[in-house]
Amino acid sequence: xxxxxxxxxxxxxxxxxxxxxxxxxxxxxxxxxxxxxxxxxxxxxxxxxxxxxxxxxxxxxxxxxxxxxxxxxxxxxxxxxxxxxxxxxxxxxxxxxxxxxxxxxxxxxxxxxxxxxxxxxxxxxxxxxxxxxxx
Numbered sequence: 323x324x325x326x327x328x329x330x331x332x333x334x335x336x337x338x339x340x341x342x343x344x345x346x347x348x349x350x351x352x353x354x355x356x357x358x359x360x361x362x363x364x365x366x367x368x369x370x371x372x373x374x375x376x377x378x379x380x381x382x383x384x385x386x387x388x389x390x391x392x393x394x395x396x397x398x399x400x401x402x403x404x405x406x407x408x409x410x411x412x413x414x415x416x417x418x419x420x421x422x423x424x425x426x427x428x429x430x431x432x433x434x435x436x437x438x439x440x441x442x443x444x445x446x447x448x449x450x451x452x453x454x455x456x457x
Contacts, residue, residue, distance in 0.1 A: 323349065325452065326421050327357040327386055329414055330433030332367035334454075336376050342433050345454040349431060356387035357431065358421060362414040364388070395420050409437060422449045 334346035364381070368374035380386045392399065395417075402416045411419075415437060418430055423443040429450040432438050438451045 323352040323354055325353075325357050325429045325431045326418060326425060327359040327363065328418055328430055328432035328434060328438075329363050329366040329370065331357075331431045332359075332363065332377060332380065332386070333370045334433060335380075336367070336371045336373075342454045349452070350385070353385065356384050358389035358425060358428065359386050360390035360392070360414065360417040360421065361388060362392075362412070362417050366412070366414050389425075390417055390421050392417065395424075398423075406441065409440065411437065411441075415441070419443060419449065 330342065331346055331349060334340040334342035335350055337343060340346070364374075364377050364386075368377040371377065381388060398420050399413075399416045402419050403411065406416075415434070418432075419441050422428070422430055426443070429452045430438055431452045433454055435451065435453040438449055438453075441449055443449050
């Protein structure tokens, strides 16, 4: 499996007590090459699990790859922020939307189904997502 990793996947993978831990482990077993992500996602995940080193180890081990440069996509991120201001997205979500535009064939692996069912890439295209099964 190839994809773009959101914060929730990383947190669920690293936190055995997370309600989505089993799902994250299943995703990890299917990964065929590093999942793409951005610094903002890594920062959020490190904060949520309480360990930046654990998160950075996922990059060092090749499970994750930092594949986004905010400085080169700043205007697009600012436009996305304006478009979705009513949803008050965080920077990580905006970067993931932009990454889905740049890597159109890759799904976003997220536990945030509610927002990613609303967000659109390229103005109106549905962003492919992989989420935990609904309970």
